Amino acid sequence: MRLMIFSDIHGNLEALQSVFSDADKRNIHRSICLGDLVGYGPYPNECIELVKKRKNCRCLAGNHDVAALWETSPYGMSKSAQDAILWTMEQLSDTNKKYLQSLPDRIDLFNMTFVHANPYNPRGWRYITDRKYALRSFSATSCQYLFIGHSHKPLVITRKRFFSIDFQKVSGPQKITIKDQRRYIINCGSVGQPRDNNPDACYLVFDILSNRLEYYRVPYDSKKTAQAIRLFKLPPATGRRLLKGT
Secondary structure (H helix, E strand, C coil): CEEEEECCCCCCHHHHHHHHHHHCCCCCCEEEECCCCCCCCCCHHHHHHHHHHCCCEEECCCHHHHHCCCCCCHHHCCHHHHHHHHHHHHHCCHHHHHHHHHCCCEEEECCEEEECCCCCCHHHCCCCCCHHHHHHHHHCCCCCEEEECCCCCCEEECCCCEEECCCCCCCCCEEEECCCCCCEEEECCCCCCCCCCCCCEEEEEEECCCCEEEEEEECCCHHHHHHHHHHCCCCHHHHHHHHHCC
16 A cells, blocks of 8 residues: 655645645555644635545644634744634634544554654644654554654654655655664655755655655745735745745
8 A cells, every 4th residue: 555644734735736746646545644734824725625625535633723723722833823823714614614623633554653743742732853752752652653744844763863854965756665673753744834945845655565655845836825925914934934945
């Protein structure tokens, strides 16, 4: 089975459409979205609808998704994130609000676990960016593969090492074949707001039979999204970040 894993769309319809178009060429059997369909970007309803329509796709709740429902407060976020969430609340249709409310915090599938941020306190939204929180996450699960999003940076973690996936040094897809029985935490990167200094949308395919991780970067019209952000009077700094991947 080839499993598509993607996260952090953030209302960026151009990026999501480009990623789905690219993934459709890669013999995908099932898909899992790790959350944050909304926030920052100008097309929350359209992105939700596109994910809902995708065949054999399951989705988790992200921190921006639950903030847009007032299930957690947006006021602990950055000013730009907060302003975008308050705007998003006014845009969401009742149907799409119900969809966001239905999303789980965790999915377990075979020897894999999927969460947005971390498994030990899913709605605490703490990032797994250092060894302390990686070890907590390993302790909170028994799976071999834990897939996460949230930081917007593609990353592979074992108990001893952090492997950043550096798309600046090597062009094209990054493929990693796992040949051991170690446990892994795997960040799939971000579709709609990459933060690894590469503006191209990022998603992951996990080939379960061959134990191969395949990271793909997909260019899209980020200028068009930035223009829409200005048009809808969302924080302009968000649009500028898209152009740089920061």
